[in-house]
Amino acid sequence: MNVSNWDPRIAIIIPAYNEGPVIQSVLRDIIEDGIQAVQASLPGAVCELVVVDDGSSDETSQEVANLQADNLPIHLLRHLLNLGQGAALTTGIQYALGQSAQIIVTFDADGQHEPTDLARLIAPVAAREVDVALGSRFLAGASEVPFRRRALLKLAIFFTGLTDNIWLSDAHNGLLAFSADAIRQINITQNRMAHASEIVREISRLKLRYVEVPVQVHYTEYTRRKGQRASDAINILLELIEDRIHF
Numbered sequence: 001m002n003v004s005n006w007d008p009r010i011a012i013i014i015p016a017y018n019e020g021p022v023i024q025s026v027l028r029d030i031i032e033d034g035i036q037a038v039q040a041s042l043p044g045a046v047c048e049l050v051v052v053d054d055g056s057s058d059e060t061s062q063e064v065a066n067l068q069a070d071n072l073p074i075h076l077l078r079h080l081l082n083l084g085q086g087a088a089l090t091t092g093i094q095y096a097l098g099q100s101a102q103i104i105v106t107f108d109a110d111g112q113h114e115p116t117d118l119a120r121l122i123a124p125v126a127a128r129e130v131d132v133a134l135g136s137r138f139l140a141g142a143s144e145v146p147f148r149r150r151a152l153l154k155l156a157i158f159f160t161g162l163t164d165n166i167w168l169s170d171a172h173n174g175l176l177a178f179s180a181d182a183i184r185q186i187n188i189t190q191n192r193m194a195h196a197s198e199i200v201r202e203i204s205r206l207k208l209r210y211v212e213v214p215v216q217v218h219y220t221e222y223t224r225r226k227g228q229r230a231s232d233a234i235n236i237l238l239e240l241i242e243d244r245i246h247f
């Protein structure tokens with residue numbers, strides 16, 4: 001991959017809602033492991049974290065502010081009300097573009113993503129081979145996905161393929177990387193979880209170049225409690241169907 005003579009500015013957008021118990025460890029892992037891996041492959045890259053507290057009622061913002069006091073590369077934005085993950089991503093993306101970010105990455109705040117996957121995810125975008133890199137938990141046996149969730153995700157993937165004519169192995173993974181030009185074209189109107197299928201639809205509509213990259217998803221007691229339950233996958237599927245009905 002030819003990435004010579006280009007030192008990209010990379011913004012990692014992290015939407016957070018009531019993640020006080022884990023947000024510091026997630027951010028430190030991204031900085032210490034994820035950014036280190038990115039800069040090993042892109043030595044001149046400037047990486048910054050943009051945390052969007054989506055109306056949390058716990059200590060999420062204070063925990064992030066405590067890390068900012070240590071002069072870590074973290075920007076903190078806050079919604080006064082909980083608007084949903086799609087809205088938080090939109091806020092973070094608009095802010096990052098205003099800060100001249102050239103590559104935008106989305107990363108969940110609950111600890112389910114593996115920070116060292118960032119380098120592999122960003123590489124094809126940095127090399128200008130693709131416009132979008134999508135993380136997939138189903139490639140190369142990267143993750144042990146619970147059976148019921150695997151079945152529901154596969155159903156969502158099938159539905160997305162039929163409606164958008166874009167066939168992915170994982171249509172609802174929060175670990176994504178975009179070029180700035182690509183993300184400017186993508187129109188996110190869904191404030192909550194349906195934004196994930198909306199992004200896929202936009203990739204298809206705009207005929208953006210994309211690649212799937214194998215990544216890990218960690219299923220812990222905390223991530224299951226925070227939204228990795230099968231019922232949440234059902235809600236995603238229902239939002240996906242509702243999104244298509246109103247399209």
